[in-house]
Amino acid sequence: MLFKKRFSPKDDERLSHLIQLKRQEKPDEAFWLRFDEELRSKQLAAIVRTQSWYERVGKLFILIARKSAAATATASILAFGIFTISETDYFAGGEPTTSPNQNEPVHPTEDDASAIDQPIFVVDDLHPQAEANEVDFSYGINATPSYEINALTKKSIPVNYQIIAEPKQFTADHINSGTDLGAKVIGTWSHF
């Protein structure tokens, strides 16, 4: 076997010199030019690949955000709707807050009008002193079949209300037919 044969230190030195001849196996300048060129393009490709990876992660986050945004928006709309309904005093059984000094009707803007298909008219409280703190529309609501209230919402504090109803006459048959309810139509829009 090769390993069993001992070599002298001189042999070892000659072997070292022989091996070191391999140091002379150096590529020429053209090789390095080509090497640098290839390495540069590989380096750029590596950078691009890295960006693509981040982009992919980024896109994933955007996708998740978009999907959750739709769900969030839906939930928000539902929550807002529930909140609005629960805050409506007439449906919740509460009393509207009124202020006797605010008699000016609030007219809806063009945007509001375009968004509403239902006939809407605004009534103004004629007797703010008497009914400033307590406005009871229950008799109006129950006064069928004279009119049907589709919606009654507080438009602004204190005494202006929007009533979505048809027809636009206000009567309270169960009290006294033709009784002035202390309100008058001061403005309508949409179909009225």
Add this chain to the structure above:
Amino acid sequence: MSIIKTITKPLVSSPERRLEADEDLVIVRKIQSGDVDAFDSLIFKYRERVYSVIYNLTSNREDASDLTQETFIKAFQSINRFKGKSSFFTWLYRISLNTSLSHLRKNKLRRFFSFEKMVEEDHTEGFIENLRTESDSDKAALMTELQERLNDAFQKLSIKHRTVITLFEIDGLSHKEIAEIVGTSIGTVRSRLYYAKQSLQGELKDYIR
């Protein structure tokens, strides 16, 4: 024991290597802080040495070129993970060795030189002396032939032995540096060097006697 004494001669000046390591670390910090162009200086500084190590492990120029590029790409991609616990040089060499060893394991049966072509030729004791006396063209031919024999002898070594003999005899690293790069003890490095040399002496006896 005489062989071991011979191969333990100091080849690398430690203060120089430390200075080099400090300079490299400054460049690495620049790269880590976003100056990616600074990596070019490290490529320029180490490309020949890395290529040389890989070439002597693979004995194939094309493979060595590709693997050297791969080494630098890997180093570039993971430069932010370099904490400076070892020198950049050691770290880079580790990458180059791992890249080469992985390549060699995949291509175990691949041979790059025709041994049959060379065994028919007459190699006399005066072969190396002839290198000094022949004309340039003859010298070049002899050198090529000798290098091919050397490459072939290297390919017959195990990967572990080939690695340590390359790093020690060709790249001129110390036992300590090789131990750090390879991840073994200095004693193991010495042992591997001893057996690698024994093997090469057997393979190249026509040239060294």
